[in-house]
Amino acid sequence: MMELGLKGKKALVTGGTRGVGRGIVLALAREGVDVITCHRQDGEMVDSLERELKEIGGQHAVLRADLTDPEQIAGLLGECRSRFGRLDLVVNNAAVISHIPYGELALEEWQRVIDTNLTAVHLVIQQALPMLGDGGSVVSVSSKSIEVGIPLRSHYTATKAAxxxxxxxxxxxxxxxxxxxxxxxxxxxxxxxxxxxxxxQRDQMIERYSAMISLGRMGRPDEVAGVVLWLASDLSQYVTGAVVPVDGGIS
Structure with a gap:
């Protein structure tokens, strides 16, 4: 396997206890990166991630933080500072979604989605910058849906486009x-x-989407993580301001 040179690097991954975020956290840890991640609610997913990280080894932390609260974001970045002193990689993965007809979209729900998916990203990056040096990499997770638009998700797609x-x-x-x-x-x-x-319902979704994807199947969290590993490494040191599609060639 190619050596990516990530051993000993320090990373923050928001929303890392499930789905894509979890795949990213575990892949980084296996490459020797020390990872801090956060979650909103305690539960089995948190406990099992902590167990897996302990088995892999390294200096990791799974912390509770509500990213709609600027004070909790400041606390999370304070933990990065006190535990690591620096950051080499920041992955903005945490996001919320809801499906609501636009005419019924309450201001409170609009603000909740904006606060989590956009304002939190801004605050995390801004407070991480003093810890990021030459070679630092910031990766934010967006969605292919912004290119086509999705009914009932105007608030979500607006944040991902931003x-x-x-x-x-x-x-x-x-x-x-x-x-x-x-x-x-x-x-x-x-x-x-x-x-x-x-x-x-699951089987219908898999069948429907697989037919739209060039590779004929849905992606896996570890395949997203592979792109993050590349963006964290010196292999991508001339790549910035880019939008990298990780979509199997969906149309």
């Missing part, structure tokens, strides 16, 4: 300091959320 503008501006502003900013545009990824659906 990440592109934020990313490109920051790439230009901090390029001279050697800090890179990139976005992942995710297609359909098979996570435990899909497995939790009733079997018939």
């Amino acid at each position: 990440l592109l503008g934020l990313n490109k501006s920051l790439a230009k502003e901090f390029g001279a300091k050697g800090i890179r900013f990139n976005v992942l545009s995710l297609g359909m990824i098979h996570t435990e959320g899909l497995d939790a659906m009733p079997a018939e």
